[in-house]
Amino acid sequence: MTPNATAATHLPTPANPGPFGHKQRKNFLFPDNFTQYNHGSYGTFPKVVQDDMLAWHNRVEQNPDLWMRRDLKISLDNIRSQVANLIHCDMNDLALVQNTTVGVNTVLRSFAFLPGDRILQLSTGYPAVLETVRYVCDTHEDLKVVEVPITYPLSDEEIIKKVDDAIKAHQQLKDGSRIRLAIVDWISSVPAVVQPVKQLVELLQSHGILVYIDGAHSIGQVHVDLEDLHPDFYITNAHKWLYSVRGSAVLYVPKRHQHLIHPTSISADYKSGFDTEFAWSGTQDYSSIMSIGAAIAFRKQYGEDAIISYTHALAIEGGHAIAKILGTNVLTPYDHQVGNMVNIRLPLKNPDHPNARFQWFVDTLLDRYNFFTPTFKHGGQWWTRISAQIYLELDDFVRFGNIWKEVIDEMNAEQ
Numbered sequence: 001m002t003p004n005a006t007a008a009t010h011l012p013t014p015a016n017p018g019p020f021g022h023k024q025r026k027n028f029l030f031p032d033n034f035t036q037y038n039h040g041s042y043g044t045f046p047k048v049v050q051d052d053m054l055a056w057h058n059r060v061e062q063n064p065d066l067w068m069r070r071d072l073k074i075s076l077d078n079i080r081s082q083v084a085n086l087i088h089c090d091m092n093d094l095a096l097v098q099n100t101t102v103g104v105n106t107v108l109r110s111f112a113f114l115p116g117d118r119i120l121q122l123s124t125g126y127p128a129v130l131e132t133v134r135y136v137c138d139t140h141e142d143l144k145v146v147e148v149p150i151t152y153p154l155s156d157e158e159i160i161k162k163v164d165d166a167i168k169a170h171q172q173l174k175d176g177s178r179i180r181l182a183i184v185d186w187i188s189s190v191p192a193v194v195q196p197v198k199q200l201v202e203l204l205q206s207h208g209i210l211v212y213i214d215g216a217h218s219i220g221q222v223h224v225d226l227e228d229l230h231p232d233f234y235i236t237n238a239h240k241w242l243y244s245v246r247g248s249a250v251l252y253v254p255k256r257h258q259h260l261i262h263p264t265s266i267s268a269d270y271k272s273g274f275d276t277e278f279a280w281s282g283t284q285d286y287s288s289i290m291s292i293g294a295a296i297a298f299r300k301q302y303g304e305d306a307i308i309s310y311t312h313a314l315a316i317e318g319g320h321a322i323a324k325i326l327g328t329n330v331l332t333p334y335d336h337q338v339g340n341m342v343n344i345r346l347p348l349k350n351p352d353h354p355n356a357r358f359q360w361f362v363d364t365l366l367d368r369y370n371f372f373t374p375t376f377k378h379g380g381q382w383w384t385r386i387s388a389q390i391y392l393e394l395d396d397f398v399r400f401g402n403i404w405k406e407v408i409d410e411m412n413a414e415q
Contacts, residue, residue, distance in 0.1 A: 018306075018310075019302055019306075020302075020306075020307075020310045020390040020391075021390075021391070021392070021393040022391070022392075022393055024390045024391040025391050027046045027047060027048070027391075028044060028045075028046055028047065028391055029044070029045075029047060029050070030044075030391070033370065034370060034371070035371055035392070035396055035399075035400075036371075036387075036389070036391070036392075037371050037372070037373045037386050037387060037392075037396070037400055038371075038372050038373050038374065038385075038386075038387055039240070039241070039340070039387035039389045040189070040192065040217060040240065040241075040340070040341050040374075040385065040387040041374065042239075042240070042246060043237070043239045043240040043241065043242075043243070043244075043246065044243075045239070045243050045244060045245050045291070045295065046243055046295075046298050048294060048298055049243055049244060049245060049291050049294045049295050049298060050245065050291075051294075052290070052291050052293070052294035053245045053287045053288060053290065053291040053294070054287070056286070056287040056290040056291070057285065057287040060285075060286075060287070068283070072279065072280070072286060073276075073279050073280075075286075075290060076096055076279050076286070076289070077091070077275075078293065079096060079289065079290065079292050079293055080092075080094045080095075080096065080275075082292070082293055082296050083238075083250050083292065083296075086219070086224070086296060086304075087219060087224040087225065087226050087236075087250075087252075088224070088225040088226055088227045088228070089226040089227060089252060090254075090255075092255070092274070092275060093252055093253060093254050093255060093258075094250055094251065094252055095250075095251045095253065095263075095274065095275070095278035096248070096249070096250060096251075096278065096289045096292075097235075097249050097250075097251050097263075097278070098247040098248070098249060098288075098289075099237055099239075099246075099247040099248075099249045100126075100128075100129075100214065100216040100235050100236070100237050100249055101128045101129075101132070102247075102249065102264060103235030103249055103251040104128070104129050104132050104183075104212075104214065104235060105132055105264050106251060106261060106262075106263060106264050107212060107233050107235075107251075107253070107261055108132055108133065108136045109132075109136065109264060110260055110261045110262050111136075111181065111260060111261075112260065113136065113140045113143045113180065114180075115140075115141045115142040115143070116142055116176055116177040116178065117140075117142075117143050117177070117178060117179075117180040117181075118143070118144055118145070118146045118170065118177050118178065118179045118180060119133055119136075119137070119143070119144075119145050119146070119179075119180065119181050119182070119183065120145075120146045120147075120148065120163075120166065120167070120179050120181070120182040120183070120204070120209065121133060121145060121146075121147055121148070121182070121183045121184075122147070122148045122150050122163075122184065122185065122188070123147055123148065123149045123150050124150045124185065124188045124190075124191065124193070125183060125185060125188070125214070126185065126188070126189050126214060126216065129183060129214055133145060133183065142177075144177075146166055146170050146179055147166075148162050148163055148166045149162070150162065151378070151379045152191055152193060152331050152332055152378065152379065153331060153332045153333060153334075154332075155334065156196035156199065156334075156337075159195065159196060159200075160196060160199050160200065160203060163182075163200060163203060163204070164203060167179065167203075167204075167207050167209070178208075179207070179209050180209070180210065181209065181210045181211075181212060182200075182204045182209050182210070182211050182212070183212045183214055184197060184200050184201070184204070184211060184212070184213055184214065185213075185214045185215075185216075186213055186214065186215040186217065186218040186222070187215070187216075187217040187218055187221065187222070187339050187341070189216070189217070189374075190343075190374055190376040190378070190383075190385055191331050191343045191376070191378050191383065191385070192217070192338075192339070192341035192342070192343055192385050193331070193332060193337050193338075193343075194222065194336065194337045194338065194339050197213060197229065198228070198229055201213070201229060201230065201231055205230075205232075210232040210233070210257075211231050211232050211233070212231070212232060212233040212234070212235075213229070213231045213233065213234040213235070214235060215234055215235060215236040216235065216236060216237045216240065217236075217237070217240055217241065217339065217341070218236050218241075219236040219237075219238060219240075219241060219242050219250065220238075220240065220241030220242035220243065220299070220307075221240075221241040221308070221311070221339045221340045221341075222308065222339055223304065223308065224236070226252060231252070232254070232257060233251075233252065233253055233257065233261075234251075234252035235249060235250070235251050235252070236249060236250050237249045238250055238292045238295065239288070241340065242292065242295050242296070242299070243295040243298055243299065244288065244289075244291045244292040244294075244295040245287070245288040245291040246288060247288055248288045248289045248291060248292050250292075251278075253274065255274075258274040261274070262277060263277055263278055263281040264281075265281040265282050266281075267280055267281050267282055268280075302390075307390060310390060311339075311340040311388045311389060311390060312338065312339060312340060312388070314388035314392060314393070314394065314397075315338050315339070315340050315341060315342045315386075315387075315388035316335050316338055316342070317394060317397075318342065318386065318388060318392075318394055318396075318397030319338070319342030319343075319344055319386070319397075321394060321397050321398055321401060322344045322386070322397055322398075322400060322401035322404070323344050323345070324401075325398070325401035325402060325404075325405055326344065326345070326346065326347050326401060326404060326405055326408070327347055328344060328345035328346070328347050329344075329345055330342055330343060330344055330345075331343035331344075331345070331378075331383060340387055340388045340389065341385050341386070341387050341388070342385070342386055342388070343378075343383045343384070343385050344383065344384055344386065344401075344404075345381055345382070345383055346375070346381075346382040346383060346384055346404065346408050347408055347412070348381075348382050348408055348411060348412065349412045350412075351377065351380060351381060351382055353411055353414070355411060355414075356377075356382060356411070358375060358376070361375040364407060365403075365407070369403050371400070371403070373385055373386050373387075373400070384404065386400060
């Protein structure tokens with residue numbers, strides 16, 4: 001593929017997409033009759049990345065012993081080095097895992113929680129993460145959750161104050177317990193909101209609280225600089241916004257904490273060093289993880305700034321276009337709280353309509369229109385989340401808005 005020569009100096013816009021927009025569809029695997037509005041849930045990858053993944057897969061089968069016993073570790077180190085350059089950290093602080101759920105379980109189930117420890121989390125945390133926290137609490141004596149209730153719209157300052165108030169309220173209990181760990185989304189899933197993550201890390205660490213950043217949606221959607229952020233733990237999916245093949249994710253554990261953390265599957269390399277333990281946790285197909293290199297190469301054709309600028313601008317403009325069609329609003333009035341995903345309120349007159357259920361929306365959108373976006377209830381209203389991506393343009397959002405209007409008008413007419 002030959003990138004647009006001006007992409008590095010003239011950032012594209014939805015009105016003038018440059019190398020992006022519908023012309024990018026040829027680089028992905030979509031059929032002609034399908035438009036992907038839900039990149040955020042599972043991601044997708046360019047054809048060249050799939051080709052690279054298959055090449056790795058075939059290489060292994062040509063000589064499995066050569067791969068497993070010698071080449072694997074070298075290849076994983078190469079991927080870790082490339083990712084470290086992208087997110088600004090030491091490659092020896094990175095481990096490559098299957099997905100964010102694995103990364104969250106890895107840290108939480110390794111951590112030596114003591115009676116009286118508390119885990120702080122926001123109510124808008126990802127369900128799999130919240131349930132993992134619940135499991136850990138169920139299996140440890142006197143380990144409990146301090147939950148911060150979040151209902152948007154909120155400014156960054158209001159979010160930070162809510163967390164600060166929760167910390168201070170817990171301190172006033174004077175019951176001998178302590179908040180040991182906080183889990184904070186960089187970009188929450190539903191609602192999709194970019195959090196003031198640096199300020200939250202600084203606030204929490206100032207109280208002696210370890211901070212685990214759930215950055216499942218971060219790499220490829222926003223610029224990541226771990227040297228600047230300085231979290232205690234960080235996890236991100238490469239297969240969502242970076243364009244690698246599912247499942248491929250990156251776990252960051254700085255050296256000061258590596259003695260605490262072990263893979264969820266203990267292997268013969270137990271306690272042989274952080275990088276060695278995570279390089280081999282049993283026989284598996286590593287080709288999806290290897291595809292991270294091809295994903296980074298694909299993105300370098302255009303530059304991170306160009307990709308992030310286009311998708312963010314499209315999410316902002318597209319979200320307002322849909323809200324205008326529906327006669328509603330986007331969730332947050334603050335553009336910096338929007339990454340590549342935007343939430344639009346659905347004008348459902350009765351939020352308790354008998355068909356206002358997640359699965360009904362899934363079935364209706366897929367069966368009738370062959371597309372899908374997550375729908376969710378927040379603050380007593382129903383919302384939908386749409387993902388902007390380099391293969392979409394503004395007219396895709398307009399079409400999406402008209403489809404949603406048809407669905408909601410039909411539901412409102414039933415009242």
